Amino acid sequence: MRFLHLSDTHLGYKEYMMDLRENDFYESFNEAIDTGLNENVDFFVHTGDLFDTWSPSNRALNEFKKSMLKLYNKNKTMYLIMGDHDRPKRSDEIASKIFDFLGVKLLGVNEIQNVVLNYNNEDLLLSGLSNMKGLRKNNIVNEYRKGDVEAKNYKNSILMSHQGVSPYLIPEACEVDSKDLPSNYKYLAFGHVHDSYLIDDKYPVFSYAGSTDLNSLNEIKNYLKNKKSVNLVEISNGNVNAEKIKLKSTRYQNIVDSDYNNYLNDINEIINMKKENNKEPLISVTIHGDADKVEIKNKLNEIKNIIIRGPVFEKEIRKIVEKPNMSKLIDYFNAYFNDSEMANLANTIYDTIKNEDVDNSYDLIKKIFQVET
Ligand SMILES: [Mn+2]
Structure with missing residues (x-):
């Protein structure tokens, strides 16, 4: 049997109150749905943050209804869980539950919920656990078990499931350690992290399907490398075959971070690039140096066929500053302590402990803290 795994569609998100950005999110959502319908999948799996807020606008609700009618008419079910954005903050109905009459099935509101599906004479266990935050967080691992x-x-x-799993987010934002993930499932369908990940060289296959459009500038780097995507997954007789399908309707985004004498070249380069669709690219512009702000704003206003965020002006001429890329342990220590001395200390101690050199690390700690023995 086959299904489409999509996530973090954030319907109703309206960046800078731009109608056109709100439409973008509906379009990429519909492309994802149509991809599943064209592939004639048996069912859909949405791993949370369906809407951008737990109390979506009537427009967002209506757009979702129109999409779900397409599924209903083809007799397809969408299984979904709540993300952190979907769970009502007060006692209110859950938005997605309104659409149960169209075959939208919400799973695992307060604890894990199991349903058994049967397609092509094969059984499949589908378990859903909606986002657990606050006090609910302590139950996650138990529910997984x-x-x-x-x-x-x-x-x-x-x-x-819709949670932050290490190492896919910075440690502070993770609620679950990879080693606490259940091991008997064949496919772990995750939501929450907006960059996509598909780890399919062992079982269980693990995937963050990722968002269908960009919610923040933080997503640009991964978007430029991998584009936005959904997963087409085949599961049969205990085997999983998952494939990322890139979305074509996502509006192109990039960052222009230039000095005042070359920003126009950098912008033109983006305008002249070949793109997946004919939407005007959206760029964030920062201009460095002693620039004439009025003149630059006028010049930017004259540029056609592009949407510009900013500009932000920086006095300093652009320097290539090596940002911490979190590729080494010391980067995490630095981020955690925000103090290079403490970070170096932690790193040194870790080095000795890593080699199970307990005596040496004990001596080292005593020496550092000037403890006499
Ligand atoms: Mn999200």
């Missing part, structure tokens, strides 16, 4: 016991009885199984 409950599901994992059940998953042992099925050749084909999927877990849907």
Whole structure:
């Protein structure tokens, strides 16, 4: 059987109150849905942050209804869980639950929920756990374990969850450690991280499907490298075959970070690039140096076929500053302590502990803190 895994569609998100950006999110969502329908998948799996807020606008609700009618008319079910954006903050109905009559099935509101599906004479266990935050966070691993016991009885199984898993986010933003993920499932369908990941060289196959459009500038780097995508997944007889399908409707975005004498070249280069679609590119502009702000703003206003965020002006001429890329442990220590002395200390101690050289690390700590023995 086959299904489409999509996530973090944030319907109703309206960046800078621009109608055109709100439309972008509906368009990429619909492209994802149509991809699944064209592939004639058996069902859809949405791993949360369906809407941008738990109380979406009538427009967002209506756009979602129109898309779900397409599924309903082809007799396809969408299984979904709530993301952190979807869970009502007060006692209110859950927005996606309104659409149950169109075959939208919300799973795992307060604890893990299992359903058994049967397609082409094969059973599949589908478990869903909506986003657990606040006090609920302490139950996550236990709920995973409950599901994992059940998953042992099925050749084909999927877990849907919407949490930060290390190492896919900075440690402070993670609620779950990779080693606490259940091991008996065949496919772990995750939402929350907006960059996409698909780790399919071992079981369970793990994936953050990623968002369908960019919610923040932080997503630009990964977007430029990988584009936005959804997963087309085949699962049968205990085997999983997952493939990322790139979305074509996502508006091109980039950052222009230039000195005042070459920003126009940099912008023109982007305008003249070949693109996936005919939407005007959206760029964030920062201009460095002793610039005439009025003149630059006028020049930017004259540029056609592009949408510009900014400009932001920086006095300093642009220097190539090596940003911490979090590729080494010391980068994490630095981020955690925000103090290079403490970070170096932690790193030195870690080095000795890593080699199980307990005596040496003990001596080292005593020496550093000037403890007499
Ligand atoms: Mn999200």
